[in-house]
Amino acid sequence: MSTDTRDRLLHGTIEALRTQGIAGVSARTIAAAAGVNQALVFYHFGSVDELLAAAAIWSTEQQVAGYRERFGRVRTLRELQRVGRELHLRESANGNVTVLGQMLAGAQTNPAFAAATRDALGLWTVEIEQVLTRVLADSPLGEVADVPGLARAVAASFIGMELLAAVDPEGDQAAFRALDQLGALLEYLDDLGPAARVAARRAVRTAVRRSVRA
Amino acid sequence: MSTDTRDRLLHGTIEALRTQGIAGVSARTIAAAAGVNQALVFYHFGSVDELLAAAAIWSTEQQVAGYRERFGRVRTLRELQRVGRELHLRESANGNVTVLGQMLAGAQTNPAFAAATRDALGLWTVEIEQVLTRVLADSPLGEVADVPGLARAVAASFIGMELLAAVDPEGDQAAFRALDQLGALLEYLDDLGPAARVAARRAVRTAVRRSVRA
DNA sequence: GTCTATATTTAGATAGAC
DNA sequence: GTCTATCTAAATATAGAC
DSSP: OHHHHHHHHHHHHHHHHHHHOTTTOOHHHHHHHHTSOTHHHHHHHSSHHHHHHHHHHHHHHHHHHHHHHHHHHOOSHHHHHHHHHHHHHHHHHHOHHHHHHHHHHHHTTOHHHHHHHHHHHHHHHHHHHHHHHHHTTTSHHHHHOOHHHHHHHHHHHHHHHHHHHHHOHHHHHHHHHHHHHHHHHHHHHHTSOHHHHHHHHHHHHHHHHHHHHO | OHHHHHHHHHHHHHHHHHHHOTTTOOHHHHHHHHTSOTHHHHHHHSSHHHHHHHHHHHHHHHHHHHHHHHHHTOOSHHHHHHHHHHHHHHHHHHOHHHHHHHHHHHHTTOHHHHHHHHHHHHHHHHHHHHHHHHHTTTSHHHHHOOHHHHHHHHHHHHHHHHHHHHHOHHHHHHHHHHHHHHHHHHHHHHTSOHHHHHHHHHHHHHHHHHHHHO
């Protein structure tokens, strides 16, 4: 069956990216992971690169769908951090986010990968934007924050942390603790009185103007 | 001359990583970029992998040294953001930080790379720790912050943003603007009165305990 | 749609002349 | 230390039988 083989190849590509990295994937390693003949890579996807690009988007779609419900329940920054930590722990273990990191590395020198990786990242940022909009709704940040920009910063940082975790697990844990502290500080701002919040808004707006000039 | 050839190979390796990525480097592409014979890769470094690891550390040492003076002058979060933005702009253009991203991608499936990349990242985090210690000295964060953890979060996020910039330049700019806003909010905390700062410290400490439990 | 066989290119690595 | 020549393994990709 054609769709079955296509699916096996997509699965096999992710598996190969996980275990071999972007530098080690090949039609043969993918086919071996997929349990199909090597020539089928070219029959179904034309080339290894096209399969990699297709697999990146396919895999990200599935992952994002798996977290959509959980994201939808997030109402506070604390909950968002909690989900982020869960996601980090689970995906560090199964290596699915690392796959995006591998694609991102390949994308630096491959325009076709760049488009696919941008689209895959976009699937995450769309979700993160929605969550951030809710979370920041009644915070001083919410009224002036560049939510799309913040969502991209979160996604990029997350992938950086995911890549870090593999080479320095203790450093990664320390980094996550530090980000929890940062979140606590931001939440604290929500508990301030009206006068302080006005001042906080002013500070943020000033920074916005400053960064626009820069 | 031996040292000359070694240097050419190190230079050539970085150049090859920049233009071909971790997936495209080979003894031949490196030798071509270095302008030396391909066999010299193995004579001087034993293997392509060993050369890549050596080049990652060598290149990072040089880069970090080039920013040490500038880092030393940073006294406020605002200045740190400014230097970070400069660094991002310059290194996006010359692609040197992307090289660390490429090594990080390769490190996910190569233990020897993992050690080299951890060491190279360590060169950055050592500097960032010093700057953060100064910058946070008289902020509520300074007294409870996990500065080493924060430094690693900054380094990892920076590399993530660097990788993002190549696939989504507009998204990358928006992300940097959003981080500027975040910095402004944190600076605002420094301008709070004594009572508010005590409360902020308490909020951060609570978060620390919370994250230790998690 | 799938498999075998194969053409072609490129990779890492080494032997040996200079 | 450097270069040429070369071995071997592995890569992409395709033709053609089934």
